[in-house]
Amino acid sequence: xxxxxxxxxxxxxxxxxxxxxxxxxxxxxxxxxxxxxxxxxxxxxxxxxxxxxxxxxxxxxxxxxxxxxxxxxxxxxxxxxxxxxxxxxxxxxxxxxxx
Numbered sequence: 001x002x003x004x005x006x007x008x009x010x011x012x013x014x015x016x017x018x019x020x021x022x023x024x025x026x027x028x029x030x031x032x033x034x035x036x037x038x039x040x041x042x043x044x045x046x047x048x049x050x051x052x053x054x055x056x057x058x059x060x061x062x063x064x065x066x067x068x069x070x071x072x073x074x075x076x077x078x079x080x081x082x083x084x085x086x087x088x089x090x091x092x093x094x095x096x097x098x099x
Contacts, residue, residue, distance in 0.1 A: 039058045
């Protein structure tokens, strides 16, 4: 909206849009990286073609996280059994969650 107001040379639209840009700039300046750590452990160390394999992903964070999305990239030749290997969850302070 702000760029459109400048392009149209409408100062009243700039005055309306400027506070929203200021709020966004302050929010970005005060934000910090989430600091989420992930560790993955395979369920099976060996498998042959046709076997099902599993893995556990452990997440930890020093501060609460509103939502963390985890996606597991699969190499060629592996297919997920129950839909895409992707989950969204909340992490509390000093707690860990696993999928």
